[in-house]
Amino acid sequence: MCLAIPGKVVGVSEENGLRMGRVDFGGVIKRVCLDYVPEVELGDYTIVHVGFALSKIDEAEAVRTLEVFRQMGVLEEELADGDEAFARAAAAPQSSCPDGSCAPK
Amino acid sequence: MKYLTEFRNGEIAQRMAREIHAITTRPWKIMEVCGGQTHSIIKNGIDQMLPAGVEMIHGPGCPVCVTPLELIDKALAIAAQPGVIFCSFGDMLRVPGTDADLFQIKGAGGDVRVVYSPLDAVELAAKNPDKQVVFFGVGFETTAPANAMSVHVARRRGLSNFSLLVSHVLVPPAISAILDSPGNKVQAFLLAGHVCSVMGYWEYPPIAEKYKIPLIVTGFEPLDLLDGIRRAILQLEAGMHEVENAYERIVTYDGNQPAQKLLAEVFEVTDRAWRGIGVIPRSGWRLAPAYQDFDAEARFHITGIHTQESSLCRAGDVLRGAIKPAECAAFGKECTPRHPLGATMVSSEGACAAYYNYGRFLSAEDLATAGSGLTHA
């Protein structure tokens, strides 16, 4: 219900009484209303849904969360029996190279 | 994209799935409320990665799916009128009303436009003073702040030719209704992360307490979903029933205060009919008396609507999580994305559409073994 994506504020202005911003989503810049996030400033990351910033992204928290995820299951070797889909997933190539030059895992 | 792509890492996802396998000793049924989460689960095959006993039940968190048929028919009637510019999110364009959808109204000459944001509709009202501009304001609490701002701005700019056709629905009453329904099998919920970015999660501890059920605020990317599922299972295995926040980089307990303030000013709680489910008391928002003059339903006085749902459509059962889409007799036969009978087959996040579009009509075995011959790739 909520397609909201993270972007970086690269410009702040006022239009028609609203605090507006230019937000950079991976190279694509969109005009976004910042009225609901007065704490978000130039250079901050925020989550945007239908042209409105709803929340400031806590960058330290994001990094911490990702680190926790990275540490998970590192010691696990056994796979559950009969879990075919998972076994395939474990064996699938993890290439993210569009030119195909990375070798499969 | 920063803070997005990292949470889709396949290798970390597989490790997290291993972790879930390690901690699960019994079968569990977990519901994700939000349609966006359903879409992500099916598209990424998250459910294929879980232990066999863990079942994801797909909830009614698709605002497109649950918009009442009567309101769709009113939208169609308004959009068909000359002098009206009817603006909507793309999702709504193919939702079937009793006789037609917005696409067909456009084909017949109605001025129907897709916009990205409700503020775009307000701009259209400013640029076209001789037309009535109507915005179809559907959504859960995530979208409500945007819709609230649109009428707030329209009022401030004196745009009397702008109006909102409102159909907002709320998550906490839906969760309670599901838990109250006889035959409920859901044992834990993944709460909609972006709804909570607006509302916080202060509404949920009473629900967790009353029904003794774990509630996990969860995001949308594969790693976030796996983490929410993992935490739900940890609690279930330990017999706990607490509210947990697994989306801390975005969600706080109190939520977005400025948004909640404007929401309280522009909207008031009302009973709401959920398509396929029925009326859930106090489960929706309508415009507050101070903003009634921006209500499209009041402005356009549409009468004579006779709604008629397809008798074959079991969207309600799907939305309640009672059946999986593939269990509906019409799935893939009379009802396909090409000829949808109900909204769940039309909306990009409706469970039926997700199942159909991501190939769940292939047997699980066929889908699982597809691609095993990929050599070059």
Add this chain to the structure above:
Amino acid sequence: MPEQAGAPAPTAGVPDFSNWSCPLPLVGYPTIVMGHGGGGKLGNELVEHLFLPAFRNPALENLGDAAVLNLGGVGANVARLAMSTDSFVVQPLFFPGGSIGELAVNGTVNDLSVSGAIPKYLSASFILEEGFPLAQLAAIVEAMAAAAKAAGVAIVTGDTKVVERGHGDGCYINTAGIGVLREGIEVGPHRARPGDAILVSGTIGDHGMAIMSVREGLEFESQIRSDCAALNGLIAAVLDAAGPAVHAMRDPTRGGLASTLTEIAQASSVGIEISESRLPVRTEVQSACELLGLDPVYVANEGKAVFFVAPDAADLVLATLRAHPLGRDAAIIGQVTAEHKGMLVARTAMGANRVIAQQIGEQLPRIC
């Protein structure tokens, strides 16, 4: 579809659906809707249930990008030509990376090229709206001249009509093209075989997202530019290198890569498996798709080709593509299988599989 022996003449102006051989007459949409032009199922239905039964002939039935024509002659003088036509109705007329002019020339050049023909001559017909500024028409025509020169084709005939103000969106262009089929090359959507490697010549989604970036209601700032280009040089290089090892080629325009691959899978009665992590997508195009809730596999391209080649020729074709300026980002993205005929299955980064279904009409931006 079974052959139809002499249908009775329809009542004037009213198509008689009941006599058509196809069991699924057009239902649900009594008028044309935008989705009929979207490159997906609705458009295909119109071809299958309206145009094909009405016009039926062997050259049409292959439903390739160009029609292969035998014009008679004897022995070495047998003339095998390919003919193609395309209409261009893009809005806005000028967009980052090009205009309707380049599209009109390159689109038809590409349709001929992917059918194994060397494009030679084009016609150009214009339907112009009363009040359309001449300066814009001049810019469009100049762009067409430049594109034709770059592609090595000549625009040899044309037509102009004007419609009243309010009809015609400024400028519509139709181009039809003729090309000479290369000796020894037989390509077509029905010729893909299990085991064939599938390649794409470069990044997908550039054109469609360039258009989106300037579309009213959805605009955004970006560096995304249309990839509009003539592919005859690139394709000639591939055919020179690999010849009969190339079984099928297509340019994935409206409906994107997904529609093209699905159509070939259906025409050849094969299944297709691709790996999502192998699809070349520019970061900005991916971001723009995230923003609007779109999937790059459904987004239009105007300067890319997909190739279905015999497995042992895959590396050679890849190297040939990458050596060409228009093929630097080429990649092998998957292969043809005998399983799940007619369906396109993708391996996701998670290691799970998903079917990529053919879209219905246009892809719509979503909030959910």
